[in-house]
Amino acid sequence: xxxxxxxxxxxxxxxxxxxxxxxxxxxxxxxxxxxxxxxxxxxxxxxxxxxxxxxxxxxxxxxxxxxxxxxxxxxxxxxxxxxxxxxxxxxxxxxxxxxxxxxxxxxxxxxxxxxxxxxxxxxxxxxxxxxxxxxxxxxxxxxxxxxxxxxxxxxxxxxxxxxxxxxxxxxxxxxxxxxxxxxxxxxxxxxxxxxxxxxxxxxxxxxxxxxxxxxxxxxxxxxxxxxxxxxxxxxxxxxxxxxxxxxxxxxxxxxxxxxxxxxxxxxxxxxxxxxxxxxxxxxxxxxxxxxxxxxxxxxxxxxxxxxxxxxxxxxxxxxxxxxxxxxxxxxxxxxxxxxxxxxxxxxxxxxxxxxxxxxxxxxxxxxxxxxxxx
Numbered sequence: 001x002x003x004x005x006x007x008x009x010x011x012x013x014x015x016x017x018x019x020x021x022x023x024x025x026x027x028x029x030x031x032x033x034x035x036x037x038x039x040x041x042x043x044x045x046x047x048x049x050x051x052x053x054x055x056x057x058x059x060x061x062x063x064x065x066x067x068x069x070x071x072x073x074x075x076x077x078x079x080x081x082x083x084x085x086x087x088x089x090x091x092x093x094x095x096x097x098x099x100x101x102x103x104x105x106x107x108x109x110x111x112x113x114x115x116x117x118x119x120x121x122x123x124x125x126x127x128x129x130x131x132x133x134x135x136x137x138x139x140x141x142x143x144x145x146x147x148x149x150x151x152x153x154x155x156x157x158x159x160x161x162x163x164x165x166x167x168x169x170x171x172x173x174x175x176x177x178x179x180x181x182x183x184x185x186x187x188x189x190x191x192x193x194x195x196x197x198x199x200x201x202x203x204x205x206x207x208x209x210x211x212x213x214x215x216x217x218x219x220x221x222x223x224x225x226x227x228x229x230x231x232x233x234x235x236x237x238x239x240x241x242x243x244x245x246x247x248x249x250x251x252x253x254x255x256x257x258x259x260x261x262x263x264x265x266x267x268x269x270x271x272x273x274x275x276x277x278x279x280x281x282x283x284x285x286x287x288x289x290x291x292x293x294x295x296x297x298x299x300x301x302x303x304x305x306x307x308x309x310x311x312x313x314x315x316x317x318x319x320x321x322x323x324x325x326x327x328x329x330x331x332x333x334x335x336x337x338x339x340x341x342x343x344x345x346x347x348x349x350x351x352x353x354x355x356x357x358x359x360x361x362x363x364x365x366x367x368x369x370x371x372x373x374x
Contacts, residue, residue: 016044033058075149120147190282250274
């Protein structure tokens with residue numbers, strides 16, 4: 001804090017750098033040195049040695065505490081603590097450079113007790129978010145709350161189907177499906193977008209029960225006025241299939257909306273339960289039309305701490321965008337939302353450092369926090 005009841009009741013903010021063509025100096029350091037309260041110096045790194053000397057010559061105790069804060073409030077904020085006697089040398093040892101704010105006064109001694117910002121679980125971690133541009137912000141916001149610096153590099157783009165023959169046929173026979181199992185928000189949106197295009201609405205689902213694999217998918221259904229009849233109690237691979245077993249799917253007709261690049265993992269497991277499954281693409285997962293080259297430069301220069309993957313498509317596309325130099329990803333921590341995504345990474349010779357136990361964005365963030373836990 002700049003003020004504290006028992007230490008300082010006021011603070012003064014001054015610039016540490018004056019215009020070179022100004023002529024005479026206007027900052028009265030001798031006055032500031034004897035104010036007895038907190039002094040905040042902006043843009044003072046280059047002239048810090050002269051400022052410290054002026055304050056001490058003007059009567060400020062050499063033992064007065066000083067904090068140098070570089071890039072304050074950012075995920076890469078850095079703070080150096082010292083006194084007027086040694087703060088210049090400590091700042092040099094820490095290789096500080098502008099922008100730096102100096103806080104001078106005994107309030108600095110309260111930092112150890114109140115330093116919550118730099119103690120966030122993911123503080124200072126630069127994390128590559130590889131979801132689609134529309135979806136990335138959700139994960140990025142959650143990472144930022146935990147102190148990380150998220151860097152969004154969309155590796156996938158969600159697009160409508162070019163050929164709707166198969167999905168239209170499935171919609172025409174929706175009344176014959178006993179269950180419709182949605183595994184993603186995009187699956188919900190893809191099917192509903194086609195329904196609306198055809199002039200249909202949620203009444204089309206009246207003869208079917210609906211399952212949502214995950215809370216976000218269930219919410220997407222609710223947004224369209226449908227409450228899921230089944231949601232797994234846990235969003236992990238080991239729990240989803242046992243949960244589906246409770247539905248008695250033997251000989252049940254099931255529609256499984258998916259992406260054009262979907263694997264057959266869930267299809268096979270449902271078939272093993274005796275279900276008669278139609279896995280139908282309701283949207284396309286494609287390479288993004290544009291990407292941020294700066295992010296790839298940071299990755300190649302070793303300035304990325306973590307790369308997160310939330311789908312197999314994201315893994316394959318990022319490797320492609322890196323000109324198939326998958327070895328670059330073995331220089332950083334790699335986290336996957338689930339075992340299917342991790343399996344795809346392993347297949348491309350990418351080391352996976354952790355897999356979220358709960359296969360949701362929340363679970364991925366929790367896994368990240370656990371991985372970096374001291």
